[in-house]
Amino acid sequence: MNIVVCIKQTPDSAAKIAVDGGQVTWGDAPLVVNPWDEFAVEEALRTKEKHGGKVTAVCMGVETAREALKTALAMGCDEAILVSDPALKGCDSLGTARVLAGAIRKAGEVDAVFFGRQAIDSDTGLTAGQVARLLGWPALTYVAAIAEWKPAEKAVSVQRMTDEGRQVVESSLPAVISVVKEINEPRYPSFMGIRKASKTTIPVWSLADIGVAADQVGEKGARVGWAEMYAPPARKVVCEMIKGETPEETAAALVDRLIAEKVI
Ligand SMILES: Cc1cc2nc3c(=O)[nH]c(=O)nc-3n(C[C@H](O)[C@H](O)[C@H](O)COP(=O)(O)OP(=O)(O)OC[C@H]3O[C@@H](n4cnc5c(N)ncnc54)[C@H](O)[C@@H]3O)c2cc1C
Incomplete structure (x- = not known):
């Protein structure tokens, strides 16, 4: 199976967040793989280990986001792609989704794309659904277990976590799958994996590479603006x-x- 996993680089969950001059800042706190995305990487790797194929980690971000991709490689991903472009500054979730959908299209015949349920910094939880909408694929959200992959039938059966309990959903592939922490226990990067990651070349795709127009992303393409930010009294x-x-x-x-x- 050809699997993509979308990971975001976020501040560490222990970072002290402050608002300074209307801007959110986390000081010099370390940047990590969004914790929810570790579950997405783990499930992508388990799927590959069972059914073969490859896992590609994709991150939209600035140069520092390369470190998050190295962590994904060290966990066992086969390839990693950084999507970076000066025009991406000020992206809202729709812009982010346009970029990720463009990268997924460029990645070829993809069977499934994994996401975390949300990013711990912006917390919208919108990106997976918007990517599915743009690709025209089913969106399987809050997935707590993969019941069965049926690659030959191009289908999957999953358990979704809801407030009332679990819901079993059958879907065609390709599909977008966002996962919750109940799905697995993410592995630590192995020593061999860290060595491999340090030697792996991470290509950088620009907007031109993925066929997305600059006015569809960043501040120009944003439909949602952060009008004001303040710390609660x-x-x-x-x-x-x-x-x-x-x-x-x-x-x-x-x-x-x-x-x-x-x-x-
Ligand atoms: C400086 C700055 C300014 C911003 N200004 C605005 C603004 O004006 N208006 C606004 O609406 N938003 C703004 N944002 C928020 C930014 O657009 C969000 O990061 C983006 O919309 C994604 O939403 P989210 O982080 O809530 O991700 P969620 O939807 O919560 O994330 C769900 C999943 O999507 C995937 N994902 C999310 N982001 C990425 C990524 N970059 N690369 C790969 N996978 C990803 C991950 O798997 C993640 O678990 C700003 C962010 C920054 C840093």
């Missing part, structure tokens, strides 16, 4: 020590206080 917190002569007295005083505050 700090909450006022009053700390009161509840004391008693004995633990029982302290507990009773605490209960009285919680009842008075209508907490219990």
